[in-house]
Amino acid sequence: MMRIVPFKPRLDHMLTFGLVVLVGVSLGLSAMIWTGTPVRLTIDRPGFFSSPSYGSTRSTNGVLQPQAIYYWTKENQLFRVNNNTVWAHQIMRALSNATVLEGHSYDLVKSPYTFPPQGAYVKLDFGSSVLSPSALALLFMNSPSTMKAAIDGSLYLTSRAHGTSYRLEYRTTKNQVYVATIAADKTLAQWMEKPTQAVPYAQFPLNKALVYLPYSEITVPIEDWIIDRPVSSRIIDSFFTDPTIMQAISVTAHHMLYTDGTRGVHVIKETYGDAITYVQPGGLLSGVKQHSADAIATSVAFINEHGGFTGDVSLQIAPSSIDNVTGLAVSFHQIVDGWPIYGQLGTLHVGIVGNTVVHMSRPLAYLNELLDTTPTRILSGSELLQKLSPSSQKAILAVSLGYGTHWLGTDVIELLPVYRVTYSNQRVSYLDAQTGLPFVGIGME
Amino acid sequence: MDFTKVKTLLIAVFLCLNVFLFVQWRVLQANVAVYAEPVSDQFANAQSALANSDVHVQAVLPSIVQPLSMVEVRLDRPSFSVRDNVPVLTTVNDRKNRISVVRSWVAKHVYNGNAYGFLGWTVMQGEHIAVFTQEVNGYPVFSAPLRVHLKGSRIVGYDQTLVNVRSIKTARPVIGPVSALLSLAQYLQRAKINVPNQVKDVRLGYYSAIVTDVGFYLAPVWRIGTSRGVFFINAFTGEVEVALS
Numbered sequence: 279m280m281r282i283v284p285f286k287p288r289l290d291h292m293l294t295f296g297l298v299v300l301v302g303v304s305l306g307l308s309a310m311i312w313t314g315t316p317v318r319l320t321i322d323r324p325g326f327f328s329s330p331s332y333g334s335t336r337s338t339n340g341v342l343q344p345q346a347i348y349y350w351t352k353e354n355q356l357f358r359v360n361n362n363t364v365w366a367h368q369i370m371r372a373l374s375n376a377t378v379l380e381g382h383s384y385d386l387v388k389s390p391y392t393f394p395p396q397g398a399y400v401k402l403d404f405g406s407s408v409l410s411p412s413a414l415a416l417l418f419m420n421s422p423s424t425m426k427a428a429i430d431g432s433l434y435l436t437s438r439a440h441g442t443s444y445r446l447e448y449r450t451t452k453n454q455v456y457v458a459t460i461a462a463d464k465t466l467a468q469w470m471e472k473p474t475q476a477v478p479y480a481q482f483p484l485n486k487a488l489v490y491l492p493y494s495e496i497t498v499p500i501e502d503w504i505i506d507r508p509v510s511s512r513i514i515d516s517f518f519t520d521p522t523i524m525q526a527i528s529v530t531a532h533h534m535l536y537t538d539g540t541r542g543v544h545v546i547k548e549t550y551g552d553a554i555t556y557v558q559p560g561g562l563l564s565g566v567k568q569h570s571a572d573a574i575a576t577s578v579a580f581i582n583e584h585g586g587f588t589g590d591v592s593l594q595i596a597p598s599s600i601d602n603v604t605g606l607a608v609s610f611h612q613i614v615d616g617w618p619i620y621g622q623l624g625t626l627h628v629g630i631v632g633n634t635v636v637h638m639s640r641p642l643a644y645l646n647e648l649l650d651t652t653p654t655r656i657l658s659g660s661e662l663l664q665k666l667s668p669s670s671q672k673a674i675l676a677v678s679l680g681y682g683t684h685w686l687g688t689d690v691i692e693l694l695p696v697y698r699v700t701y702s703n704q705r706v707s708y709l710d711a712q713t714g715l716p717f718v719g720i721g722m723e
Numbered sequence: 724m725d726f727t728k729v730k731t732l733l734i735a736v737f738l739c740l741n742v743f744l745f746v747q748w749r750v751l752q753a754n755v756a757v758y759a760e761p762v763s764d765q766f767a768n769a770q771s772a773l774a775n776s777d778v779h780v781q782a783v784l785p786s787i788v789q790p791l792s793m794v795e796v797r798l799d800r801p802s803f804s805v806r807d808n809v810p811v812l813t814t815v816n817d818r819k820n821r822i823s824v825v826r827s828w829v830a831k832h833v834y835n836g837n838a839y840g841f842l843g844w845t846v847m848q849g850e851h852i853a854v855f856t857q858e859v860n861g862y863p864v865f866s867a868p869l870r871v872h873l874k875g876s877r878i879v880g881y882d883q884t885l886v887n888v889r890s891i892k893t894a895r896p897v898i899g900p901v902s903a904l905l906s907l908a909q910y911l912q913r914a915k916i917n918v919p920n921q922v923k924d925v926r927l928g929y930y931s932a933i934v935t936d937v938g939f940y941l942a943p944v945w946r947i948g949t950s951r952g953v954f955f956i957n958a959f960t961g962e963v964e965v966a967l968s
Contacts, residue, residue: 293730300737307744314751519960523895525793525940535935539793539942540957540964542933559932560965561952572915632965633914 332508333586333644338575341610342416343370344431345592345618348401348479348490349472356490357476360616362590365473369400370417372466376444378421381458383450393455394488395436395447400470403490404431405611406676406700407595408451412571418460425458426450431594435460437470444470480659485672486702491659492679498695498711499651501614501681505691506646507551508585513642516584517543517556549685550623550720551643556584560636573606577628580635581610588644591626592618605631611680614645618680620698620708622721623691641721649690656695656711665714666699676700682708682719694719765901772908773922778949780922784901790894791943791958794859794929798936799835799885806872806880825853825871828878835885839869843924843948850874856928859888863928865946865955889938897958900925903945906956910963924948930955932964 347366349357359366386393394401407413411425428448436445444460460466478493514536515521527535532547544555574593581587590613595606612624619625622641629637656679663671682696695711696719708717770780822841829836839855840863846852850872857867864886871881898906903925911917925948929941943958953966 290727290730293727293734297730297734297737300734300741304737304741304744307741307748311744311748311751314748314755519962523793523942523959525795525892527935527938527940529935529937535933537931537933537940538957538960539931539933539940539944540955540960540962557933558962558964632916634965 333581333588335582336578336587336591338571338578339374339416341578341587341591341593342404342413342574343592344402345405345594345611345613346403346616348403349476350397350399350401351472352398356479356481356493357473358479358490358492359473359476361592361613362616363473363475365469365475368465368469369402372462372469373417373460375419376460376462376466378418378425378446379459379461380422380424381446381456383426383452383454383456386449386453386455389455389457391445391447391455391457393434393447393449395434395445397436398470400435402433402435404433405592405594405678407431407593409433409595410571413574413595416571416574422458426452426454426456428456429453435470437467442467482659482663484674487675489659489674489677491662491677491697492656494658495655495661496658497653498617498656498679499615500654500695501648501652501693502650502686503645503691503693504647504649504689505550505643507643507689510545510552510554510642513554513585514543514545517541548622548641548720550691551641553622553639553641555639556635556637558634558636560631560634572633573608573630576630576633576635577608577638580628580638581626581640584638585640585642588612589614605629605636612645614681614693617695618678619683619693620680620696620722621683621719623683624681625721645691654695654712657697657714662697662709662711662714665709670699670701673701673703674699675702679711682710682717682722684719691720762899762901766904769901769904769908772905773911776908776911776917776920778908778911778920778922780904782922782925782948784904784925785927788897788899788927790896791860791862791927791929792894793892793943794888794941795890795892795938796859796864796886796888796941797938798934799887802882802884804880804882822853825873825878829855829869829871829881833869833881833883836869838885842868850879857885859886859929859941860891862943863926863946864941865928865930865944866932866934866941886941895959897927897943898945898956898961900927900945902961903947903956903958906961906963907947907954910954918951921950922947923950927958932966 343361346361347359347369349359384390409428409431411423411427414425414428415421427450429451430449432448434447438444442462442464444462444466446458446460448456450456477496479490480493482489482491518524518538518541520538523538524536527537529535534545536543541558546553591610592613594609594611608628608630610626611618623643626640627638628635678698680696680698681693684692684694686692696717697709697711699707699709708722709715710717766784773780826841829839838857840858842854842856842863844851844853853871853873855869856863856865858864867884867886869881869883872879926946928944928946930944930946931939931941933939945956945958947954947956955964955966
C-alpha cells in the first residue's frame with residue numbers, strides 16, 4: 279500500500295532547496311562581478327624625480343637664443359651685448375614677430391652684397407651652431423621653406439634705407455651667402471640702434487678666421503658659488519619606464535651602471551659630485567632624415583622631464599651634425615652674467631638619432647648661491663693674441679670669452695674668466711683671461 | 724511564524740536579485756570584451772596602425788609567449804673575427820642543403836659552435852653571410868651573433884661573440900608579438916618616421932646594446948626585422964630601439 283506523503287512538508291523541502299540554490303547563484307554572480315570588474319591601477323614610482331626646486335622647464339624658443347649679439351656701428355665700432363640684456367630680448371622678440379621673405383643664395387665672391395655687410399649691422403651669434411632651415415624657422419614668425427642652412431651660427435641684420443624692411447644675411451653650408459628681406463614692425467627699428475649696455479670689441483682678422491675679442495681691457499667679475507649636489511638615486515628612476523626591472527652593475531668603485539637592458543644610466547663620482555650619462559643605443563633607419571628643429575624640441579622636452587634646466591642656458595648645435603647621418607648633437611651651455619661656463623660643470627649634451635634621445639650627459643651638481651664676487655681686469659684681444667705664437671695664431675678657428683671652473687673644495691666653485699681657443703685640428707685650449715697662461719678647470723682637460 | 728511564506732518571499736527577493744546580478748554580469752562582459760579583443764582583431768589594428776606609417780607586415784607571428792627573465796651575462800672573451808685563416812676551408816656546393824653544411828661546419832670548427840642556432844642569411848659586399856645566434860633557454864641572444872662568411876661556395880671566415888650566463892632573474896610576463904607591433908607603430912608615429920617599409924620577421928629573444936667589461940644584462944626583446952633595418956622592442960616595457968647598423 280502506498281504511503282501518502284503530506285503535501286506541505288514536501289513543499290517546504292522544495293522551497294528550502296530552491297532558496298539555497300538561489301542564494302548560491304546570487305553569491306556566484308556577485309563573485310563573478312567582483313572578480314571581473316576592471317580595476318583602475320595607480321602605479322606608484324617611489325623616488326620618481328619631480329622636484330621643481332632642482333631645475334625648471336624651458337620652451338624650445340626659450341633656449342634657442344644667441345650666445346651674444348654684436349653691434350657694428352656706421353663709424354666702424356664694434357660692441358658686444360650680453361644675451362640677457364633688455365636690448366637683446368627686445369631684438370629677439372621683434373624678430374619673432376617678423377616675416378622672412380623669399381631670399382636668394384649667391385656665390386661668396388660674385389655676390390652683389392658684401393659679406394659681412396658694410397655699415398651698421400647687428401650680428402646674432404649662435405656659437406658655432408649649424409642652423410638648419412627648420413631651426414631658423416623657430417626664430418621668426420614666418421619664413422620660407424626654401425631658406426638655406428647657416429653654417430656658423432652667425433646671422434647678420436641690416437636696416438634698409440626706407441620702410442620697415444631689413445636684410446638678413448648669412449653664410450650657408452654650401453659656402454654661399456643667403457640674402458633675404460625681413461618684414462618687421464617698427465619696434466625692430468627702435469632696437470636696431472646702438473645699445474647702452476655694451477662692451478667695446480674689435481675684429482681681428484687671422485689666417486683662418488675673423489675673431490671678435492675685447493677692444494681693451496675689460497672688467498669681468500670672478501665669482502664664488504656654493505654648489506648644490508642632488509642625490510643621484512632620486513633621478514635615476516625617471517629614466518626607466520619600469521624601474522622595478524632596473525639592475526645595477528658596479529663597473530668600478532666610482533662608476534655605477536643602472537640598466538633595464540634597453541636603457542642605461544651611468545653614474546660617475548666626480549670631485550664636485552655625481553655626473554650622469556644616459557644612453558639608449560639606437561641607430562637610424564635608412565632613408566630617414568632628421569630635422570634640427572625637431573631635435574631641439576625633442577632634447578628640450580627630454581631635459582624638462584629629467585631634472586630640468588638649472589640657471590640660464592644657451593643652445594649649440596654641433597657642426598658635425600651637418601651630414602644628418604649620425605644623428606644630431608645638441609649642447610646647452612650655462613650662462614652666468616652673459617658669459618658661458620666652459621667645461622663639464624656648465625655643459626649638458628644631448629644626442630638625437632631618429633628623433634629619439636640616445637644620449638644625455640649632465641652634471642648633477644649646479645650653481646646654487648652666489649657667495650662672493652670680485653671685479654677683475656682681463657686681457658684685451660690684442661694682448662691675448664700677443665701671448666700666442668705666430669704658428670698658433672695661424673691655426674686659430676675661433677676665440678671666445680667665458681668662465682672656467684676652479685674647485686675651491688667643500689662645496690664652493692670659483693668662476694674665473696678664460697679665453698677658449700679652438701684650433702683648426704679641433705683642439706681646444708683654455709687660457710686664463712688675466713694672465714694668458716693655460717688654464718685647466720673641472721672637465722676642461 | 725509561517726516559514727513557508729517567509730521562504731516564498733525570500734525566493735522572490737533572491738530571484739529578483741539574481742536577475743539584476745545576471746544583467747549586471749552581462750553588461751560587464753560586454754564592456755570587458757571591448758578591451759579583450761581577439762588576437763586577430765588586435766593584429767588587424769596593429770597592421771592598420773603600422774600602415775599609417777607606410778609599414779606593411781609580411782611575417783608570421785609566434786603564437787605562444789611564456790614569461791621570461793632578465794639574464795646577467797659576461798662576454799666569454801672579446802668578440803673576434805677569423806678571416807684568411809679559417810681552420811678548415813669548406814666548399815658548399817649543394818645550394819639546397821647549404822645551411823645544413825654550414826651548420827655542421829660551425830658545430831665542428833667553431834668554439835662552442837653547438838650553442839648557436841640559425842637566424843638567417845644576409846648579403847654584404849658580395850658575400851653571403853649565414854647569421855647564427857647563441858641560444859639561452861631556447862631563445863636566441865641577438866647580442867651574441869656568429870656570422871659565417873661565404874664567398875661563392877667557400878667559407879672564407881667568421882665573426883663570433885659568445886656570452887656566459889652568470890644569473891637569471893625572476894621570470895615576468897612579457898608582451899605578445901602584436902603588442903610589440905603596436906609599440907613599433909606608436910614609436911614610428913612619435914618619431915615622425917614615414918618611409919615605405921616591410922616587416923619581414925618577428926621573433927622573441929634576448930638583447931642588450933649596453934655592454935660593460937664586467938658584465939651586462941640581457942632583456943627579453945621582440946626582434947622585428949624590416950627591409951630598412953632591425954627594431955628591438957623591450958618585451959617588458961614595449962620600448963623601441965633601432966638596431967645599430
